[in-house]
Amino acid sequence: MMNATPTRRRILDAALELFNRNGYAATSQIEIAAAVGIRQGNLTYHFPTKLDLVAALRDEGRAVLGRRDAMSATGDVCTDYVHHVTSSMELVWRYRFLLRDRAQFGDVDAFRGAPPELAADLTRLTGLIERFGADGLLRRDLRVDLSVLARSLWVVSRYWLDHLDEFEQLGEIEWTHQARGIEHHRAVLDPCLTADGRRRLDAAFEQIAQHRLAS
Known part of the structure; x- marks a missing residue:
């Protein structure tokens, strides 16, 4: 560039x-x-x-x-997961017109179809969900399709930003807006987690919340 x-x-x-x-x-x-x-x-x-x-x-x-x-990954899947979800929200919000207005760019090959970055973001999220399973943080009594779970979580996070843009017409987002989106995100994820998984994810989100509110 x-x-x-x-x-x-x-x-x-x-x-x-x-x-x-x-x-x-x-x-x-x-x-x-x-x-x-x-x-x-x-x-x-x-x-x-x-x-x-x-x-x-x-x-x-x-x-x-x-x-x-x-x-580099931190080695703690919950910390890595929280960083991924929150940084993805911030990045999509900062460049939101690129997704929202794609149909307005005309019939140009470079802008046709879904941006490859979206697929890469979903792949990375799927990998994190698989790490939850490998670390024993997903409930074993539930038959969960990890790819479906990851896609559902990705959709919730992605379109929460559209909600803020189109329905609440925000110019900028703050941590409180992200936190509300995370509540919807976790409504999908938490039922699939073990008690230890929820506790560790709570701690990871609380850590970043304290950092954001202090900055």
């Missing part, structure tokens, strides 16, 4: 804010340039079209996701 000059960075930040708030189709290059305080010609020097902005923001999101996934 190209290194961002100060002007390029300001353009990307303004475009991301406007695309998220108003939608891709409803945002013009003139509006983006005005938000940055530059002429439209200066904008198109860096990004000739709006789709070039979309591509740059998509690549930026992929880079963030790549850095997250490259981090």
